[in-house]
Amino acid sequence: AQSVTQLDSHVSVSEGTPVLLRCNYSSSYSPSLFWYVQHPNKGLQLLLKYTSAATLVKGINGFEAEFKKSETSFHLTKPSAHMSDAAEYFCVVSGLSWGKLQFGAGTQVVVTP
Amino acid sequence: DADVTQTPRNRITKTGKRIMLECSQTKGHDRMYWYRQDPGLGLQLIYYSFDVKDINKGEISDGYSVSRQAQAKFSLSLESAIPNQTALYFCATSGGGDEQFFGPGTRLTVL
Numbered sequence: 559a560q561s562v563t564q565l566d567s568h569v570s571v572s573e574g575t576p577v578l579l580r581c582n583y584s585s586s587y588s589p590s591l592f593w594y595v596q597h598p599n600k601g602l603q604l605l606l607k608y609t610s611a612a613t614l615v616k617g618i619n620g621f622e623a624e625f626k627k628s629e630t631s632f633h634l635t636k637p638s639a640h641m642s643d644a645a646e647y648f649c650v651v652s653g654l655s656w657g658k659l660q661f662g663a664g665t666q667v668v669v670t671p
Numbered sequence: 672d673a674d675v676t677q678t679p680r681n682r683i684t685k686t687g688k689r690i691m692l693e694c695s696q697t698k699g700h701d702r703m704y705w706y707r708q709d710p711g712l713g714l715q716l717i718y719y720s721f722d723v724k725d726i727n728k729g730e731i732s733d734g735y736s737v738s739r740q741a742q743a744k745f746s747l748s749l750e751s752a753i754p755n756q757t758a759l760y761f762c763a764t765s766g767g768g769d770e771q772f773f774g775p776g777t778r779l780t781v782l
Contacts, residue, residue, distance in 0.1 A: 562713075567711065590769040592769075592770070594773075599775075599776075600775060600776075601675075601761060601773040601774050601775040601776050602714075602761065602763075602773040603773075604770060604772075607769070607770060609769070648713060648714070652769040658716070658719075659714075659716075659769075659771060661713030661714045661715075662713055663711055663712060663713045664711070664713055
């Protein structure tokens, strides 16, 4: 079985400052991990994915995430927040069977001017 | 993703009514999924289908049914809607890999 815990339900940052969204996972094997973003009234868009290649994964819009097996973490970062980054972010782990996705509860990001 | 469309985008209905949500995709994927999203719970899987003849229950299938009319179409029905089915519903597709592609969602309100 696998599970995902997003450690912050809300994160507020100032424009131009770094963003850190924390995610821990539990899995009995080497999982695939994803970050999705959901802008208001929009569907989910894939930001990036980890599939056992490089542990530092670069995604769209300047985001990146680092897979740390020893810490069972997959935190998402961005060096400088933009107003358009205001959205909800989901950390997702892929299950053993047929790619079943397990979603975290989400982190709402607010960006202030 | 414009390749996955959902209709309607918004729906308000009353308790006891039958509702159908539709999903179409042009990605040519075999696998399709229905999720519901509730605040603070992320997305939960309702049903999934690996091809036209393969339908499976997800985590929260009670009160829902589905129909896979074609490779490109997967509809979700609420036979008798109840207020706690008020949620945002998403359809998704995948081509066999882990990555799923999501539609824009349907906001359903049951009064």
